[in-house]
Amino acid sequence: MSKSPADSLFENEKEYLRNVSVDNVIFGYHDKELKVLLQQPFSTGKWTVIGGYIKRTESIDQAAKRIAFERTGLKNLYLEQFRAFGNPGRVRERGFTAKKINEMTGKKITNDHWIFDYFVSIGFYTLTEFSKVTIKKGLWGETCKWWPINEIPPMIFDHLLIIKEALKALRLHIAEYPIGYELLPEKFTIPEIHALYQTILEKNLDDRNFTRKLIAKGIVVKLKETKKIGAHRSPYLYKFDLEKYMQALKDGDILVF
Amino acid sequence: MSKSPADSLFENEKEYLRNVSVDNVIFGYHDKELKVLLQQPFSTGKWTVIGGYIKRTESIDQAAKRIAFERTGLKNLYLEQFRAFGNPGRVRERGFTAKKINEMTGKKITNDHWIFDYFVSIGFYTLTEFSKVTIKKGLWGETCKWWPINEIPPMIFDHLLIIKEALKALRLHIAEYPIGYELLPEKFTIPEIHALYQTILEKNLDDRNFTRKLIAKGIVVKLKETKKIGAHRSPYLYKFDLEKYMQALKDGDILVF
DNA sequence: TTTTTATTCCGTCATTAATACGTAATGATA
DNA sequence: TATCATTACGTATTAATGACGGAATAAAAA
Incomplete structure (x- = not known):
């Protein structure tokens, strides 16, 4: 049984901030198609955008960049922050209990441990040429693929909302700022x-x-x-x-x- | 010596989310003047916007509303989220050490406790008629007053940046959405x-x-x-x-x- | 009392921007 | 050989914007 990101967060709990995370909506354009990079971290059937946790020594922008790099291999991706998401409905691990974590990690915690509280997620988006990207598998071997913007599979929590808000923000953005330099050939x-x-x-x-x-x-x-x-x-x-x-x-x- | 918000957060640590907070930039308009509500929580000389922590049972929007209500007494304030702020520079309590907290609260913690990590803050702004507002003192009796937008006093951390970004967002907002209903008399x-x-x-x-x-x-x-x-x-x-x-x-x- | 100044209101005009089409040339395809 | 999709260039109408002109009123100043 593979370990989940939450295990890792829990094991390295001194390294990361609590109750905050980053979610990157990575859009990819190629040949008249707009897609979004999604991963399927657990075998729940549900998909997620490219998220991760924030190290105590890095800024939220650096965290977003690192998390995007870990999946796409692209440095210098420009990630634009667009909104934060936070409500009690978005608990990270519904399936987890204090007992289960104790069995898996040997750590003794109670049910009011912060890992059971919800996580506020800072949403970022970026746009890249998806033929340039070689998707890297995550530490836990998650499935990861590009999905057409109009064929989004079932998403975890509010991640469908996150994608829709990101797309809205992207469309507002290109009304004011040019795009294309990273997406089209030089000529x-x-x-x-x-x-x-x-x-x-x-x-x-x-x-x-x-x-x-x-x-x-x-x-x-x-x-x-x-x-x-x-x-x-x-x-x-x-x-x-x-x-x-x-x-x-x-x-x-x-x-x- | 009065207690600080951090003490309270620490004492009620099961009630609040860790490493996340809300900061409200409350703008007030009256008779051709635009002001912003600021508080001076400690006797450091530095001022802050109206911030607070997020309860594990409430959404970030609810938290923002509650925090604004606690200071202004206004229900139904519409708070617009504009950006999140988070980098290792913004540690909440520079003056605090594990030893000091132990002396004050009796709790034994180590120096790598989460209270010493930085807090990601979700920024909201709102605009109200400042003659309608009766400022309520906080739990710790902080000084709290309206400051003209062009005479901002020395601010803690990145709070000057937070105000500037909020003002930018407000100005963008009124280019697309009408204002005045809550700010002007009926006629x-x-x-x-x-x-x-x-x-x-x-x-x-x-x-x-x-x-x-x-x-x-x-x-x-x-x-x-x-x-x-x-x-x-x-x-x-x-x-x-x-x-x-x-x-x-x-x-x-x-x-x- | 007369003049000046500030306030409120209504209107014009030139410029620029936005929108909606027309159509010809080319080369691939039927 | 005819047809169709692709590329390119152009124009006419309408709408929005920005910059001004000036009149009527009443308070304030001379």
Whole structure:
């Protein structure tokens, strides 16, 4: 029988903060598909987002980054905090009792131990190219896979709500800050970036108006080259104007689509 | 020597969650002034926002509401969660040691007890009419008063950052959701609501354009009456169209000023 | 008493932004 | 050879925004 994260938390209880955790909603984009990385830690059939505990020596942002790295292998993921979740309904381990923990770890605790209280979870989200990610198995060999955003399996506790809130936050975010630099190749076509926005916002955007606005903001620059694809006519290639892109990332620049 | 909140937390450690707390930034508006409610819990000279701990039986939203009520006496305050703060720098009680706690409470604990780890704090803000509030002293008789938003005294830990982030969130919020219903009398004048927006946003808004946009949204309705004030000509009175106001509160309705 | 100033109110105009379509050229497919 | 999807460029209408002009009133100042 494999050990669960809660055992580990309990065994290393001096290393982690109590009653607080981090939950990362890791979105992945690739070829007109938006997915979310989920894991199935126990054999309950229920899935969870990529969560973990906070070490007493690290900040919540560092914890989120570490936890995301442990699953995706990606350093420098930008994780945006969007909300905290906390109510008495979200107890970590319904199946656990003081007796069971005593059998498993040899530790004697009472039923009013903090491990039986609920955990407040700080929600973060990020967006990456999912073909770049090699999923790493967790310490307890959990199943872990990408799920399309519209086919989410049964989730534990309030994790479906967490995903929905994260998606809402992501969509609000891209109305003010540009995306694409980590998601598209260095040189990309207008149809590619158009599909990216349409997929994430899940709505059709008039191609002529979309292009006009994007170019008006100055964050994309047209190149002389075209992309040689077998199918159809060769579309022009564009690249981001890094300076303007970073400026817009920093200060925000409302993009209404 | 009065007891500190930490003593109480420690004594009632079965009642509260560990390593998590709530911090409420309570903004108060009255007569063209925006203030924030702060308390000075210990005689350190430093001030804090209105914080407290989360009971294991309540949600974080309920905790925020209870904590705000304990200071202001106001039920039904709407508190909006805006961010969580957590890094190893924000230890609650620098002055406390295991020895000191043992002397004060008789409890024997070690220096790696969770009370010495940092607390993740969930930040909430609210906005009220500060002339409606009768400040209640806390259990430990802390000094508690309203401070103008531009004259914040020295704050503990990252509490100045918490106020600044809350103010940023508040200003973003009123760009999408109406305010005023809890802040203005039932019947109010255009100059009054104009001053409210100008004060909170801390910028001048063209009065003609402001009025035009407000009326275009339909959330205010002109009345036949005028306000009989001694000074100057009698301005018309307006009231909120509650139905449209609540609709805008629910769905959001961008108001660019 | 007359002039000045502050307050409240209503209105205009130029500019910019948003929305909704039209259509031609290309090359793959039927 | 005809059809269709893809890419690209353009325009017309409507709506929103920002910057001003100025009149009427009444209090305050001269």
